[in-house]
Amino acid sequence: xxxxxAIDLLASELGQFEDWEDRYAHIIALGRTxxxxxxxxxxxxxxxxxxxxQVWLHPTFDGxxxxxxxxxxxxxxxxxxxxxxRIYNHRTPQEILAVPKDFITxxxxxxxxxxxxxxxxxxxxxxxxxxxxxxxxxxxASSV
Numbered sequence: 764x765x766x767x768x769a770i771d772l773l774a775s776e777l778g779q780f781e782d783w784e785d786r787y788a789h790i791i792a793l794g795r796t797x798x799x800x801x802x803x804x805x806x807x808x809x810x811x812x813x814x815x816x817q818v819w820l821h822p823t824f825d826g827x828x829x830x831x832x833x834x835x836x837x838x839x840x841x842x843x844x845x846x847x848x849r850i851y852n853h854r855t856p857q858e859i860l861a862v863p864k865d866f867i868t869x870x871x872x873x874x875x876x877x878x879x880x881x882x883x884x885x886x887x888x889x890x891x892x893x894x895x896x897x898x899x900x901x902x903x904a905s906s907v
Contacts, residue, residue, distance in 0.1 A: 770866045794841030800834035813886030815879045816840040824898040856899035
């Protein structure tokens with residue numbers, strides 16, 4: 764499944780709920796599906812700056828795809844992390860960089876998140892993109 768398919772599935776999933784209280788409950792439930800976050804990655808170097816809540820994002824690159832371990836202590840934010848993992852996890856750097864920037868609108872998150880959560884979400888997406896750029900450069904350097 765590619766990133767666009769993941770976005771379409773998430774949009775359909777979230778669209779099943781008529782009001783945003785139910786959608787928030789579902790987003791929180793998605794956060795509970797994240798795998799346990801390894802304690803050794805709960806370090807300052809893996810904190811995403813620009814998030815009001817603490818969000819940790821640890822990347823691993825196998826030479827082809829990037830795997831992320833991610834977590835947050837805040838329930839709604841952890842759910843947003845889970846959404847991002849469904850879209851970005853286990854993708855090539857090029858796939859990550861090609862994810863349409865308007866997927867936040869597609870999911871309806873642009874008008875229903877507080878300003879702080881929207882800023883934090885943007886910071887998480889930016890950090891994922893920076894990791895993708897770094898790993899794509901590393902891959903390009905090793906193929907020279």
